[in-house]
Amino acid sequence: MPSRSRLAFCTACTILVLLACMVAGCTSYPSAPVTATPPAVTGGGNTIAIKNFAFEPGSLTVKTGTTVSWTNQDSVSHIIASDTGSPVPFSSDSLPNGASYSFTFTQAGTYSYHCTIHPSMKGTVIVQ
Numbered sequence: 001m002p003s004r005s006r007l008a009f010c011t012a013c014t015i016l017v018l019l020a021c022m023v024a025g026c027t028s029y030p031s032a033p034v035t036a037t038p039p040a041v042t043g044g045g046n047t048i049a050i051k052n053f054a055f056e057p058g059s060l061t062v063k064t065g066t067t068v069s070w071t072n073q074d075s076v077s078h079i080i081a082s083d084t085g086s087p088v089p090f091s092s093d094s095l096p097n098g099a100s101y102s103f104t105f106t107q108a109g110t111y112s113y114h115c116t117i118h119p120s121m122k123g124t125v126i127v128q
């Protein structure tokens with residue numbers, strides 16, 4: 001009987017250790033996709049975040065026909081507008097926090113753009 005209860009105790013310990021490992025494993029998983037996200041941006045994603053008064057990424061290269069989406073993550077509003085001399089002009093409405101603007105680039109070229117409210121905010125989309 002004593003050896004049997006010791007066996008039960010050890011089994012319980014093993015299960016506890018396994019559970020602890022599983023929990024630790026689970027909590028480490030969410031951090032892995034976060035580090036995996038930046039390569040997706042440099043790898044030709046078609047979304048641009050507006051945060052901290054900057055476009056991220058500041059320069060984006062896409063293929064002709066790609067629809068690029070900007071999403072404002074700042075608490076203040078921004079307005080996206082192509083610079084003078086853009087191959088095809090584009091401009092958004094005022095984008096409050098959480099709002100998105102999309103533009104489809106059907107013509108190859110280098111598109112410099114800015115925020116009309118904050119002219120120091122600049123970005124580039126290169127369409128190939």
Ligand SMILES: [Cu+2]
Nearest residue numbers: 078115117118
């Ligand atoms: Cu702005």
